Amino acid sequence: MKKDSAAKLLIYCSLGYLALGMTLGIVTAMKLIWPAIGDFEIMSFGRIRTVHTNMVMFGWLLQADLGLLFFILPRILHTKLFSEKLGMLMAGLLNVALLGGFIGILTGHMKNVEYGELPRPFDILIVVCWVLFAVNVFGTIAQRKVKYLYVTVWYSMGAVIWTTFVYLTGNFVSQLPGIQGVNQANLIWFYVHNAVGLIFTPLGVAAAYYLIPKSLNTPLYSHRLSLVGFWVISFTYVWTGAHHMINGPISYWLQTVAILFSFSLIIPVVAVVTNFFGTFGAAPRQARMAGAVPKLLLMGTIYYLFTCLQGPFQAIRHVNVIVSKTDWVVGHAHMALLGAFSFYAMAGVYYAIPRIIGKKLYSEKLANVHFWLMTLATLPFFGILWLSGVIQGFLWLNPENTFLETLRIMRPYHGIRMWSGALILASVIVFIYNIMETCAGKGGDLESTTT
Amino acid sequence: MKKFAVEKNMLLLALGALAVFSIGGIGSTLIPPLVDKSLVTSTSDKPVHQYTEQEQRGIEIYKAEGCVYCHTQQIRDMVSDQKRYGWRLVDAAVSESWEYTQDKYHFLGTKRTGPDLARVGGKYSNQWHWAHFKDPRNMGEKFRSSRGPYESSSVMPSFKYLTDEEIKDLTAYLQTLGRNKNWRVDSNDRPLNDYED
Numbered sequence: 001m002k003k004d005s006a007a008k009l010l011i012y013c014s015l016g017y018l019a020l021g022m023t024l025g026i027v028t029a030m031k032l033i034w035p036a037i038g039d040f041e042i043m044s045f046g047r048i049r050t051v052h053t054n055m056v057m058f059g060w061l062l063q064a065d066l067g068l069l070f071f072i073l074p075r076i077l078h079t080k081l082f083s084e085k086l087g088m089l090m091a092g093l094l095n096v097a098l099l100g101g102f103i104g105i106l107t108g109h110m111k112n113v114e115y116g117e118l119p120r121p122f123d124i125l126i127v128v129c130w131v132l133f134a135v136n137v138f139g140t141i142a143q144r145k146v147k148y149l150y151v152t153v154w155y156s157m158g159a160v161i162w163t164t165f166v167y168l169t170g171n172f173v174s175q176l177p178g179i180q181g182v183n184q185a186n187l188i189w190f191y192v193h194n195a196v197g198l199i200f201t202p203l204g205v206a207a208a209y210y211l212i213p214k215s216l217n218t219p220l221y222s223h224r225l226s227l228v229g230f231w232v233i234s235f236t237y238v239w240t241g242a243h244h245m246i247n248g249p250i251s252y253w254l255q256t257v258a259i260l261f262s263f264s265l266i267i268p269v270v271a272v273v274t275n276f277f278g279t280f281g282a283a284p285r286q287a288r289m290a291g292a293v294p295k296l297l298l299m300g301t302i303y304y305l306f307t308c309l310q311g312p313f314q315a316i317r318h319v320n321v322i323v324s325k326t327d328w329v330v331g332h333a334h335m336a337l338l339g340a341f342s343f344y345a346m347a348g349v350y351y352a353i354p355r356i357i358g359k360k361l362y363s364e365k366l367a368n369v370h371f372w373l374m375t376l377a378t379l380p381f382f383g384i385l386w387l388s389g390v391i392q393g394f395l396w397l398n399p400e401n402t403f404l405e406t407l408r409i410m411r412p413y414h415g416i417r418m419w420s421g422a423l424i425l426a427s428v429i430v431f432i433y434n435i436m437e438t439c440a441g442k443g444g445d446l447e448s449t450t451t
Numbered sequence: 452m453k454k455f456a457v458e459k460n461m462l463l464l465a466l467g468a469l470a471v472f473s474i475g476g477i478g479s480t481l482i483p484p485l486v487d488k489s490l491v492t493s494t495s496d497k498p499v500h501q502y503t504e505q506e507q508r509g510i511e512i513y514k515a516e517g518c519v520y521c522h523t524q525q526i527r528d529m530v531s532d533q534k535r536y537g538w539r540l541v542d543a544a545v546s547e548s549w550e551y552t553q554d555k556y557h558f559l560g561t562k563r564t565g566p567d568l569a570r571v572g573g574k575y576s577n578q579w580h581w582a583h584f585k586d587p588r589n590m591g592e593k594f595r596s597s598r599g600p601y602e603s604s605s606v607m608p609s610f611k612y613l614t615d616e617e618i619k620d621l622t623a624y625l626q627t628l629g630r631n632k633n634w635r636v637d638s639n640d641r642p643l644n645d646y647e648d
Contacts (some may be wrong), residue, residue: 032564032606035588041612046517112556141461148459165476170591181551183483184491185559190480198472221480227455234468236473242483244561247527249546251487257479320527325563396563399534403566404600411604430531 003080004356006087010067011349012439013095015432016354017059017396022425024052029418032410042106050110050117051102057125058116060097061337065203065228066094066133068348069156072210075139076150082139097125102128113188115195120403122304123171135161151226155206158234162198166191182250190241196336197237203340205229205272207348209298212279213339215293215351221278229271232407236264246320255317262315278302292367293347299375308338321393327413328389329441331382338424339378346370353435362434370431376422380416388413400446490640493549501553509624512617514556516610523560524569524628536567543570544634565607570629580622584610 030037038048069336074081099116104110110117118126118328136162141153150334170191174184213220220226239261279296280288300404310332314323323329354361361367388410395406437443457464458605513519526532526546533542547571551557563641575583582590587607613621616644 026646030610034609035606039609044516044610044612045608046520049520051518063505110515110517112514112519114519114561138461138465148454149461154458154464154468158464158472161465161469162472163600165472169476169480179556181490181554182548182559184554185488185551185557186483187480188557223454231471235471235475238472239479241479245525245559247529248525248559249527249548249551251483251490251548254483254487260596321531322506325523325561329561396535399531399537403535405604408600408604410572421534 001084001088002069003084005084006081006091007067007070007352008356009091010063010070010094010363011353013091014060014063014067014345015435016057017063017200018428019425019432021055021060022050022421022428024048026418026425027050029414029421032414033418041108047106047108047110050105053115054105054117055098055102056120057200057337059102061200061341062203063091063094064345064349065200065207068207068345068352069137070350071139071154071352072152074209076146076152076210077140078146078307079140079143082136082143086132087134090129090136091124093132094129097122097129099124104438111171111175111304113170113174114192116167116188116191118171119151129216130160130164134164151209151220151230152206154230155202155209158207158230159199161218162194162202162234166194166198176367182245185245186242186254188414189244190238191363193241193244194238196333197233197240200337200341201233201237204300204411205240208276208300210346211293211347211351212250212276212301213346215347216279216283216287218279218283218285218287221275221282225271225275225278227380229268229275232264232271233268236261236268240265240315246315246317246324259315259317263275263294263312265308266312266443269305270386273301273305273308276354291350291361292365292371293350295368295371296347298349299371300340300347303335303339303343303378304341307332307340310335314378322397323389323393326389326392326396327385327410327419328387328393331385331389334385335382339382343374349431353438354443354446357441358440358446359438360446362437362440362443366430366434372426373427373430376425377420381420381424384413384416388417390425392451486548487548489548489552491552493552495547495631495633497633499550499553500627505620505622506624506627507555508617509620509622510554510556512613512621513558513624518568519558519560520541520562521607522558522563522566522568523563524558524567525560526567526569532567538570538571538574538635541635544632545627547552547632550631569626570634572626572628572630573635575623577626578617580625581618583607584621586611594621605608 027038028045031045031048070087097118101122104119104122105117109119116123139157141149141157164415169187174191175178176189178306209226240258242250242258243262246255246259258410269337313427314320314328314332334349350361392406392410394400395409457467488494526536526543528545533545534541579594582594586609587605588602590601610618
């Protein structure tokens with residue numbers, strides 16, 4: 001089978017889910033302004049919102065990241081992908097699992113696991129895909145032609161190993177008979193938090209560790225910092241699940257442990273981010289600004305830093321009193337997955353697709369339009385969610401404000417949220433259009449040396 | 452820069468990553484229920500409500516409709532939560548972990564697009580819930596007084612597609628919420644259990 005077939009298939013499919021999943025995000029935002037929109041069974045808020053989150057997380061981001069690793073790993077390890085066939089099989093199964101799972105949610109069969117709503121048997125199918133992915137990752141590493149393993153490889157292996165346990169705990173152990181109440185909630189939040197922290201973070205960071213030095217043509221700033229980042233993150237991230245229940249009905253000591261570890265996350269994040277910025281700083285100026293790839297990587301890193309500073313901040317008990325359960329949380333989740341890791345993944349797609357198919361990018365100009373529109377639209381989008389979250393939080397402190405009054409005050413904020421979201425969607429459509437035209441060969445051939 | 456052995460040995464790296472991770476993995480999942488019994492069994496002398504079959508059907512509907520994405524079920528240890536979700540002038544009791552031990556599915560939630568429901572049982576009559584599920588923005592003649600603010604500000608979806616039976620099941624479940632602590636008492640300190648009407 002042709003080189004990179006699996007990577008290509010995964011990336012193509014992920015783009016479809018990106019467009020669809022974001023559209024559903026807009027529908028969800030519209031429902032908070034005009035609840036009469038799509039007010040019927042399969043379009044009901046609870047279901048559409050859930051398909052939105054699952055689609056952008058697993059249909060788009062996970063799938064795109066898997067595709068990118070299939071592109072990156074063989075190149076760092078100077079070998080072929082262990083098995084393209086297995087990769088294609090995995091891509092096919094993953095899409096069956098996702099489609100089936102989405103239909104399951106829409107028809108009222110979701111699990112009570114946030115981010116793990118995909119019902120049986122489709123979550124089992126996801127596990128099968130994961131095993132196939134693991135075989136390919138480890139197989140490729142085993143047949144490598146280089147001696148040392150680069151950071152990207154560490155993170156890929158970490159993601160494979162950690163996710164296995166995280167996914168099984170959240171989706172299967174939590175559903176066992178006898179696992180009930182707050183104990184179940186604790187297992188599920190272990191999953192929810194680590195879905196972001198130990199699936200999307202290592203996959204995204206793995207890609208960035210390759211893409212940043214490569215696209216800037218500059219060596220990585222510091223090897224030592226990458227070591228610190230990796231080992232500290234693998235120790236600390238996993239402890240933080242209980243910070244979703246601060247001031248809530250779970251053991252006080254467990255909250256405190258989660259808060260302390262949330263703070264310690266600053267160490268690995270600053271290590272990673274310093275490493276990335278250091279590499280940017282050392283690169284020649286024209287490389288830093290050359291096209292959309294470095295810009296997306298830089299903006300993604302800025303968002304990564306912001307999200308990860310926000311995390312410890314909102315884990316402070318007194319801050320949590322205000323921001324928890326408000327729109328702020330929605331802003332935080334979006335900045336990690338849309339801000340940081342989707343920016344990385346899009347940079348990866350711009351980088352990988354031309355090299356896979358041997359054609360130039362259709363339009364550098366459109367790529368820049370995409371970058372600037374998306375950046376300028378995400379800023380008010382995150383900003384308004386935090387602002388409305390803080391306002392909501394303070395309004396709730398006073399029991400004199402009825403809940404309905406606080407909802408009325410939120411209306412203009414929800415409007416800005418929807419419109420800036422619509423702009424983000426527009427920028428993403430520009431992105432997808434550019435990639436489609438590239439695939440159609442409209443950009444001309446690429447000189448073969450750069451693949 | 453010096454390179455370590457883990458950096459060229461795949462197995463060593465994999466085992467190392469697993470070992471470091473599993474300390475926290477075990478510490479944050481298996482240990483808590485061992486240390487804190489109230490996560491798994493009732494530690495209160497009050498009985499924990501056992502759900503009837505009808506209420507269990509209601510729970511399934513609550514899960515399928517994703518109510519949890521707009522409603523939390525936890526009165527946090529904060530005066531503002533207790534006051535807001537109280538009843539008449541009685542503050543709502545803070546939620547404790549033993550109250551949830553019979554819940555096959557947890558619905559603690561992370562987002563309050565709508566009000567918290569942990570103590571909603573008995574706050575409204577079954578008829579009110581009926582009208583509210585059919586159309587939160589227009590609850591009909593009987594509840595006309597509440598029309599204005601609901602009509603302009605409620606963003607709860609209508610659940611008119613649920614069958615009459617399903618709405619009854621769901622309501623039966625909602626009316627149990629908060630029942631484990633008899634937090635509302637009459638002037639003689641007797642628990643008020645006026646959920647059923």
